[in-house]
Amino acid sequence: MDNRCEQQELIKIIGVLDSLKSDALTIEDANRLLFAPKEVKHLESEGCSKLIIDLVWECCELENIQSLIPDKLESNIIKLKERAIELLKSYNGNDNNMEYPIPTHLKHLLKVDMSKSDSNYLSGSIVCECGCDKFSIQHNENREYDPQISFDEQDGLKVIVNCKECEKEYVLFDESKHGFNGFVNEDCRTASNDSLKELSCKTCGSRFFFVNVGIEAEDKNQFVEECVNEFPERFTADDYVDSFDWITITLCCANCNESVDWIDLELS
Numbered sequence: 001m002d003n004r005c006e007q008q009e010l011i012k013i014i015g016v017l018d019s020l021k022s023d024a025l026t027i028e029d030a031n032r033l034l035f036a037p038k039e040v041k042h043l044e045s046e047g048c049s050k051l052i053i054d055l056v057w058e059c060c061e062l063e064n065i066q067s068l069i070p071d072k073l074e075s076n077i078i079k080l081k082e083r084a085i086e087l088l089k090s091y092n093g094n095d096n097n098m099e100y101p102i103p104t105h106l107k108h109l110l111k112v113d114m115s116k117s118d119s120n121y122l123s124g125s126i127v128c129e130c131g132c133d134k135f136s137i138q139h140n141e142n143r144e145y146d147p148q149i150s151f152d153e154q155d156g157l158k159v160i161v162n163c164k165e166c167e168k169e170y171v172l173f174d175e176s177k178h179g180f181n182g183f184v185n186e187d188c189r190t191a192s193n194d195s196l197k198e199l200s201c202k203t204c205g206s207r208f209f210f211v212n213v214g215i216e217a218e219d220k221n222q223f224v225e226e227c228v229n230e231f232p233e234r235f236t237a238d239d240y241v242d243s244f245d246w247i248t249i250t251l252c253c254a255n256c257n258e259s260v261d262w263i264d265l266e267l268s
Ligand SMILES: [Zn+2]
Pocket: 128, 129, 130, 131, 132, 163, 164, 165, 166, 167, 168
């Protein structure tokens, strides 16, 4: 579940709690709409934050409070609403204050793991715009270096992922375009899609994976000095996000949970 969906969930919770407090909804209505074990299951299956799931669980308890200690009902509604508002605020702070070096082609694909990321290093999972996080993978990881041709004519590593749910295709990485060597030095050639092979789990044979990406960013000041100042017609300062120095791709089989450190590639 991405940050936007989690924020929307919190706004719904706050709305229902507010409506309870002003008697616009009854507890039965609230349970029917949102505060139900069914909703908790749904949130868990979507990979929602544990903090929100716990909050919905406690909102489900309001029914018991109403029947056992009715004079505590209002203060409990207020407390839960305050917690939901604090959680909602934490999203704004995180999104606005930190400038994560997300490469342009991953902007709408990478769900940043804020606990492991900062302005120099990025870690996150790949999530399709439909919300699904399982993908099949086409790649040329075993491509061979051809000594007959020059380095900038070699096929670069290319990884394409297809969403299991909606089958949308994304280029996760193309060494000829992404990262310092491809983006700045124009090393490598884009491999043709015909040369790619499908990956399957070595343990169980499944073709679907959860995909995690780690990116070591290029230092922005250094990029400005070496690239923008040297080639002002080619680069702007914001391009440093596409000129990253290292990429790792970790996979977890969606069927048997076997985890593999798959790609670990220096790009500068
Ligand atoms: Zn999808």
